[in-house]
Amino acid sequence: MSDRISQHASHCILCGKCLQVCPLLRATGREELGPRSKSDLCRVLAEDPGRLSEVDAARLAGLCLGCGRCREVCSQGQDVPGLVAALRGAHPNFRSWLWKTWLTRARQLWSPGSKAAGLIPERFRTEKLGPMLKMLAGMTGGPGLDPFLTPKTFPDTYRGERMLLFAGCTANYVQGRWLMAALRLLDGLGADILPDGFVCCGSGLKGAGFADEAGAMAERNVAVWREAGRPRVAVFCASCLAGLAAYDRFESDEERAQWAESLLPLSVAVRDIGFVISDNASERIGYHHPCHAGKGDPDRVFLRHALGDRLIAETDRECCGFGGVMRLAAPGLTEPVNRQCWDALRDADMVLSGCSACLAQLSATAPDRVKVGHWLETIG
Known part of the structure; x- marks a missing residue:
């Protein structure tokens, strides 16, 4: 899973297009729930898995609607729902x-x-x-x-x-x-x-x-x-x-x-x-x-x-x-x-x-x- 996360999360260029289309971010106003934050956190997991506990990783994995709107607008082909799915698979509950x-x-x-x-x-x-x-x-x-x-x-x-x-x-x-x-x-x-x-x-x-x-x-x-x-x-x-x-x-x-x-x-x-x-x-x-x-x-x-x-x-x-x-x-x-x-x-x-x-x-x-x-x- 770490290779997959590293491969995809490192492609984010912080353009912010995903923030404009994420319905969860728009409804809550909480940027930590947006696609870019998930991408950043996945990069941290890939670079240093010990910095995030298994419980925190499992919680992150649950906070995505999976709508795919961020994937549609990403110029780098970033697949945040795919990253979240990988985390869910690695931390089942x-x-x-x-x-x-x-x-x-x-x-x-x-x-x-x-x-x-x-x-x-x-x-x-x-x-x-x-x-x-x-x-x-x-x-x-x-x-x-x-x-x-x-x-x-x-x-x-x-x-x-x-x-x-x-x-x-x-x-x-x-x-x-x-x-x-x-x-x-x-x-x-x-x-x-x-x-x-x-x-x-x-x-x-x-x-x-x-x-x-x-x-x-x-x-x-x-x-x-x-x-x-x-x-x-x-x-x-x-x-x-x-x-x-x-x-x-x-x-x-x-x-x-x-x-x-x-x-x-x-x-x-x-x-x-x-x-x-x-x-x-x-x-x-x-x-x-x-x-x-x-x-x-x-x-x-x-x-x-x-x-x-x-x-x-x-x-x-x-x-x-x-x-x-x-x-x-x-x-x-x-x-x-x-x-x-x-x-x-x-x-x-x-x-x-x-x-x-x-x-x-x-x-x-x-x-x-x-x-x-x-x-x-x-x-x-």
Whole structure:
């Protein structure tokens, strides 16, 4: 780990670009939580490991949202979230073990865990655990949103094309309505959806420091794609898409390029469908831009086109505050980040997004009057 930290941390030239985009720093005003401070501290660890105790290193490792915005703007290719993930891997604790268990046993834990959290009486929800329990209870999303977009005409762009669908853990285990909506759209487009054996994308484990487990998931998913004949892979979760795009388990550079080309955001595939908006559609819809969606954000492009003037609020710099394992390690630091997100969306009475993690966080923290859901839920 020391070689990796030294290699990356020494590249920082103190330009400060990362400080302008870090949502944790912007929300708290604490520069010691910013990317540059983490980079400096990692350099100290690499040069003199004895200057920082194991406890301090583990604490540092928990104080990063993993949004990747600093990595996007760094002219030196500095990967602070990667450095933090390495520290987390070197200094595991109970919270990281709990996070790993939650992700690797999603099939067994998510649905019953969500139901159990919803049964806990309000008086037993402590200040620290209350928001987490609400997020767990909301993972199933209740009845969901009332659809108001009806597809009427379909282009022939993908008709007859063999394709895989990467649904992701949330859609597979607790939000089946997303999966069914995606399948209906792809059926209307005439795509031939192949059976698959995909597992979790692994991005949540990678950010938490479990590189080996995440790598095994990447190898499995690439093998599924390879065995299917390397077809297109439709994806409707922004975080899953980013995780898949970051894979490095390929036989050659040519295959890596094929994989990158094969990844198809579902919102791109459905962009040319002719939709009719029903009368029950909200006139005040907000969109949350996931950190991992990148500048292009195909979900936002689709919704701007489909909703027109009904899309009255959007986030851009704001992070939802989910933060992965940091949600367990320091929930108090994620709350001001979340508040800034809702400040940007305050005029909306419905908020849509395309990231399962963001939706879990936003559903748990939404004002009483605001409905939250995946954009797939709007399609009937």
